[in-house]
Amino acid sequence: MMSNILATIRFTIAQKAKSKTLITMTVIFSLILSAMIHIPYVLSLLDEENEATTYSIGIISEENSDVTPSLQQYGQQADAVDMVLLSPDNEDMSWMRSTLEEKELDAILQVKQQSSSENVFPTFTYYYNDESEALQEQIRSMLEIIKAEVIGIQLGLTEDQLIEVRSPIVLEQVSLEEADQVSREDENENKGLQIVLLYVLVITIFMSVTFSGTSIASEITAEKSSRVMEILITSTSPVQQMFGKIIGIFMISLFQLLIIAAVGGLNVVLPHNAEVIEGLNIAWSAIDPFLVIYAFVYYILGFFLYATLFGALGSMVSRVEEINQVTLPVMLLVIVGFYISIWGLNIPESSFVVFSSYFPFFTPFVMFLRIIMSDISFWEILLSWVILLASAIGIGVLAAKVYKTGVLMYGKRPSMNELRKAMKTNK
Amino acid sequence: MSYLNLEQVSKQYGTKTAVQQINFQVERGEIFGLLGGNGAGKTTTMRMILGLISHDAGDITYNGKVYDDTLLKKMGYLPEERGLYPKVKVSEQLTYLAQLKGMSRKQADKDLKAWLERFGVPENYDRKMEELSKGNQQKIQFIAAVLHRPALLILDEAFSGLDPVNVELLKKTVQELRDEGTCIVFSTHRMEHVEELCKQMLILHQSNTLLQGNIKEIKAQFPKEQVRLVTAAPLKKLEQIDGVQKVEQLQNGYKIKMDREETAKKILHYALDKTDIHHFEIMQPTLHDIFVNTVGGEQ
Numbered sequence: 001m002m003s004n005i006l007a008t009i010r011f012t013i014a015q016k017a018k019s020k021t022l023i024t025m026t027v028i029f030s031l032i033l034s035a036m037i038h039i040p041y042v043l044s045l046l047d048e049e050n051e052a053t054t055y056s057i058g059i060i061s062e063e064n065s066d067v068t069p070s071l072q073q074y075g076q077q078a079d080a081v082d083m084v085l086l087s088p089d090n091e092d093m094s095w096m097r098s099t100l101e102e103k104e105l106d107a108i109l110q111v112k113q114q115s116s117s118e119n120v121f122p123t124f125t126y127y128y129n130d131e132s133e134a135l136q137e138q139i140r141s142m143l144e145i146i147k148a149e150v151i152g153i154q155l156g157l158t159e160d161q162l163i164e165v166r167s168p169i170v171l172e173q174v175s176l177e178e179a180d181q182v183s184r185e186d187e188n189e190n191k192g193l194q195i196v197l198l199y200v201l202v203i204t205i206f207m208s209v210t211f212s213g214t215s216i217a218s219e220i221t222a223e224k225s226s227r228v229m230e231i232l233i234t235s236t237s238p239v240q241q242m243f244g245k246i247i248g249i250f251m252i253s254l255f256q257l258l259i260i261a262a263v264g265g266l267n268v269v270l271p272h273n274a275e276v277i278e279g280l281n282i283a284w285s286a287i288d289p290f291l292v293i294y295a296f297v298y299y300i301l302g303f304f305l306y307a308t309l310f311g312a313l314g315s316m317v318s319r320v321e322e323i324n325q326v327t328l329p330v331m332l333l334v335i336v337g338f339y340i341s342i343w344g345l346n347i348p349e350s351s352f353v354v355f356s357s358y359f360p361f362f363t364p365f366v367m368f369l370r371i372i373m374s375d376i377s378f379w380e381i382l383l384s385w386v387i388l389l390a391s392a393i394g395i396g397v398l399a400a401k402v403y404k405t406g407v408l409m410y411g412k413r414p415s416m417n418e419l420r421k422a423m424k425t426n427k
Numbered sequence: 428m429s430y431l432n433l434e435q436v437s438k439q440y441g442t443k444t445a446v447q448q449i450n451f452q453v454e455r456g457e458i459f460g461l462l463g464g465n466g467a468g469k470t471t472t473m474r475m476i477l478g479l480i481s482h483d484a485g486d487i488t489y490n491g492k493v494y495d496d497t498l499l500k501k502m503g504y505l506p507e508e509r510g511l512y513p514k515v516k517v518s519e520q521l522t523y524l525a526q527l528k529g530m531s532r533k534q535a536d537k538d539l540k541a542w543l544e545r546f547g548v549p550e551n552y553d554r555k556m557e558e559l560s561k562g563n564q565q566k567i568q569f570i571a572a573v574l575h576r577p578a579l580l581i582l583d584e585a586f587s588g589l590d591p592v593n594v595e596l597l598k599k600t601v602q603e604l605r606d607e608g609t610c611i612v613f614s615t616h617r618m619e620h621v622e623e624l625c626k627q628m629l630i631l632h633q634s635n636t637l638l639q640g641n642i643k644e645i646k647a648q649f650p651k652e653q654v655r656l657v658t659a660a661p662l663k664k665l666e667q668i669d670g671v672q673k674v675e676q677l678q679n680g681y682k683i684k685m686d687r688e689e690t691a692k693k694i695l696h697y698a699l700d701k702t703d704i705h706h707f708e709i710m711q712p713t714l715h716d717i718f719v720n721t722v723g724g725e726q
Contacts, residue, residue: 007526015515227510228520231571234477234504235527237496408479 004236008244009251016215016252025211026256030263037267040276055106055132056082057139058099067111067122070146081138100129107132109139121147193287194372195345201295204257205364206338208299209306210331212253216246216307217314217323220403224318229407238404242315243396246307253303294371297385302364305392306330312399315406337365348373358384360391430455430610431476431579436485438471445471447634448485451627453610455578458601460621460628460642461614462714464722467631469614470507473581476612477504489579500529503577507584507614509568513557517543517567520556521574528575535574542570546596562593569597573604580604580611586620598624618714628714632722642714649712649720654683654691657706658698668693680706 016022057075061068068085075083084105099105110125124143126136145166152162220242223229232241267273313326340362344353348370357366367384370376429452438446446468453459463469475482478494489498512520518539525535543549546566551559559567565588573580585601586594601624605611615621621628622642630638638645656662657680665674665683670690675682683694691709698704712720 003529004527007523011519011523014519015512223512226513227506227508228512230479230506230508230510231504231524232527233479234502235499235524237499408474 004240005244005247008236008241009248012245012248013252016249022252022256026259029260033260033264034267037264037273041273044276044279054082055135056084057132057135058084058086058105058108059111060086060108061111067146067150070149071109071142074142074146081135096127100127103129107135121150191372194291197287197291197295198341198368198372201299201368202338202341202365205299205302206334208253208257208303209334212249212303213306213310213330214323214327216249217310217327218320219245220311220314220407221317221320221323224315224407225320233404233407238407239400242308242311242400242403246304246311250303250307291371294381295368298364298368301385301388301392305360305364305388305395306334308392308396308399312402312406315403333361337362341365341369344369345373358387360388363388429453430490431612432486432488433476434486436472436475436482436487438475438480439483444634446475446631449629449631449636451629451639453612453627455610456605456608457626458605458611458613458624460625461612461631462618462621462628462718463631468634469631470583472631473583473612473614477502477581500575501578503572503575503580505569505572505582505585509564511556511564511568511571514555516553516555517559518552521567521571524571525574530575538574539570542574546570562589565589566593569600578610580609582611582613584615585613586615586617618718622714630718630721637721638717645717646711646714649717651688651709651711652685653710653712654685654694655706655708655710656681656683656694656698656704658701659703659705660701662698662701665694665697668697
């Protein structure tokens with residue numbers, strides 16, 4: 001009898017794989033994912049454009065002071081600053097203003113030699129516009145280094161001593177008070193990635209369940225309305241028929257996910273993306289491999305729980321137009337579960353969230369949230385699995401009974417009472 | 428021993444009785460006619476035989492054994508409301524259905540091609556069901572019921588909606604299946620098909636068995652009450668003969684209904700006195716007449 005399930009799985013996959021809706025959806029999701037993965041790269045391109053602008057700073061020096069060549073030298077070393085030596089004649093306020101306004105130069109640095117002594121370091125005036133204001137600090141530290149060097153030379157320091165003077169100060173910051181907070185921040189950063197995993201899981205379950213669920217229900221109704229059902233159930237048992245279809249659609253759904261994941265993976269390893277993403281310093285190690293296994297278990301169990309329910313509902317109506325009516329309550333369950341998991345992010349320990357995490361229809365959405373956001377012992381996870389599995393089997397058995405009865409009932413949608421009666425007379 | 432055996436089988440839907448204590452046997456290589464008006468309980472009976480619904484009382488045995496899932500593979504069903512996947516290719520769905528019946532894909536494919544060839548529609552192999560004409564859809568539906576060579580074949584209104592050429596083709600096929608030893612339960616409204624194909628029959632009316640048995644014997648039980656008469660010249664006052672109940676003027680001659688068989692002689696004498704006779708026949712009652720009479724009489 002296993003061969004019947006296999007034949008049904010095979011037939012379902014063969015028919016489903018040709019479905020235009022499925023192909024279109026896979027392509028759309030792949031494109032959206034690709035676009036999302038490219039966001040960091042596109043952002044980095046924009047950053048690079050900003051970095052590419054170099055500032056040109058004009059220098060007005062009264063006479064050839066020692067400082068000017070040093071300034072030019074440092075300007076060359078710094079990537080973003082270009083020093084231009086201007087003639088001393090340009091010391092005209094209105095000229096400077098128009099030059100800065102028209103952005104011919106970004107800033108002007110005027111060097112004023114103290115008249116009293118040659119050995120005294122000059123004073124400076126920095127003329128800037130709104131764009132070069134921020135450069136001031138860079139110029140200041142540049143000048144400080146030059147000053148130290150000039151004085152060092154005047155003091156007759158050796159080249160080694162000069163290097164020592166130039167070398168930056170090592171200042172390690174350790175705040176005992178904040179040490180705890182730092183590690184917590186670290187932890188939150190790790191949580192960030194786990195929360196991403198949570199969103200991926202919740203959205204995946206939501207999408208899979210709603211799309212596959214509707215698809216299962218409508219195919220069963222279509223089989224009923226086209227009356228091929230009478231042939232099917234005289235060939236194979238309804239349970240095999242229903243589970244064959246559900247497994248077939250599950251495999252298609254899984255395959256679709258794999259394709260989308262593969263497209264995502266491919267995008268990540270593209271050289272231009274890989275570089276940027278590496279730069280984001282994502283701590284992949286924060287994701288416990290167990291988390292991925294948990295996610296997969298909730299995905300599978302959640303899928304089958306809802307799929308059997310959709311299957312039973314699909315068997316109750318005779319026309320495809322009526323499907324929305326009967327599947328609406330289940331859709332609401334899915335949506336509520338989805339929202340609890342999003343909304344419960346901030347209050348993972350509230351009794352409502354804890355309770356929902358054991359309610360089988362919400363478990364796939366909510367339990368994973370608790371695993372990530374609160375300390376939860378393994379027996380709780382195990383308990384949620386047991387409840388979920390038991391409900392999936394229970395709903396499966398019930399669904400198979402409803403299905404067996406429902407597929408033979410035509411005409412108006414049976415009420416719960418009529419259905420129960422029919423199930424009784426029908427073994 | 429008969430292959431299919433129904434003994435005192437009853438089915439209730441709530442307070443409504445769908446089938447009341449029905450009995451019949453079908454041998455291998457026999458076509459059994461199941462007749463009845465709309466809502467008489469034919470479909471319920473067939474669904475009970477197919478194991479789709481359970482019976483409340485009585486026994487249904489197959490080759491001496493009660494129903495179990497392994498029987499599914501031995502049964503073929505042509506439902507009254509035809510249906511296959513409209514958007515799936517004929518070859519794909521029929522091999523799938525045959526696989527469910529335990530056939531290998533390869534064998535099913537090979538046999539399907541042979542059947543399509545036999546019905547003169549090999550080009551339908553690669554077409555979708557919805558692209559076919561109604562008659563061709565019927566042929567495909569019929570193939571779906573017999574492709575896996577069932578031991579028990581249930582045909583519900585097998586020939587409805589077919590043109591006479593295709594009716595003959597399917598009739599011939601059904602007879603061949605019978606000769607190969609298939610046990611066939613055949614339901615229809617068309618009495619002439621039952622007369623041609625079936626040895627035994629059962630008429631259901633409002634959940635009860637109205638009439639049952641060998642068709643020849645049933646027909647013999649009913650008196651021959653009609654005379655078909657064709658004469659050279661028109662005859663008058665036929666209805667004034669003692670025992671004549673009704674005279675129907677046909678395009679070519681008369682159909683005369685009488686109270687008993689002996690009246691025929693009087694009609695013959697009367698006609699011979701007046702003119703030449705081209706044709707004189709005391710007619711057997713048709714199943715149609717029997718059905719209309721018995722079912723009508725009950726109502």
